[in-house]
Amino acid sequence: MRLILQTGPSGAHSCRLPVRHAATAAAVVAVLGAAPIGAEPVRVDPETGAATHATQAHGVSVSLTQLLPDQVRAFYVARGFDLADADVFADACVYMTVLRNDTAPGEIDFRLSDWEVRHNEEVRPLPPLDDWLAQWTARGVPDSARLAFRWAQFPSEQTYAPGEWNQGMLATGLPPGSRFDLIARWRIADQTYEGTLDDVRCTD
């Protein structure tokens, strides 16, 4: 994982530091003890091969554990999805995602709309929750099943005081077999922090 300290206004879009400030930023990062960390999985299920990628920096930890397509299908079929509808989500490279404010110096805020996936040299946003819900409505997924889907997802936005966290599903929207980097962003006061989980493989 790489952690990059960014600056910018409090608006929706923060900017990376200009190059001339890179050395300063690197120094700040070093002082805060957030040196880059390796990207190897911290855990691999010996039977399924599902890997967990995790890191901790600036007092915030992030982890991704792949939910295999059959696991995702089973979860949603049990909650009222037709198999064909569950297949759509199961094939979108779904991860059990945990973000936790362990010891950050204050509350952290994030919006998934600020997170990105880098795949095949392209950077793209994560599929928004509202798009999934609209798709389920169009496909006639029952209300109760859509409700289960909504609450099982990793929150679209959230604020965590130290000690607070969530665990939920996050779909990258990539096809099975993809390798990608996840770029997670959060804010503390008026500063944006960026953590990247590199070379995550979506097992098919």
Next chain:
Amino acid sequence: MCVAPIDRIRAGLSVLPALLLCIGTLGAVGTVGAADLPPLSHRLTLIEDPAAAPPLRLEDIEGVEHDLADLKGRLVLVNFWATWCPPCRREMPSMERLYQQFKERGLTVLAVDVGEDMDTVFAFTGQLDPAPTFPLLLDTDSQAAQDWGVKGLPTSFVVDPEGRVIIRAVGGTEFDAAAAVDQLVPFLPKP
């Protein structure tokens, strides 16, 4: 281990045993042990400017209506959860232990299940040790969760005897941990 039941689904066979295995392990995925699970938090978040709690009036799994407005004078832990939510399941026994420890001193616990029906919740309670003795309310359309500003499960709030939300806990929490108890005790009703 979460057994993939898709072939059984396609064949029209019973998938319940496999689904139960999967549902039970989805949060951890696969064969990871308890030591690999995200740790439950041991602390609560004090709210700097407490505001009046939103209304909360729901039926429990036995059809009995509970109204938060009737609980003025007690310290109330309102917990939003769901049976499929791994950290929700993990924190619930600690809520029961906390409830047993302080109910005589004025603590009430209301656990609000979000988006599920009575049968689902009732079947789940038998799996817990200790089983909850506090009310399990049903927020079947998740309207209460939305009214309370819940964005992810589990999320809990503590309402003081005056009806103000004074504490928040986002994410799985060990409610009877010493640090959490130390934060709650000062707000119990005075004898």
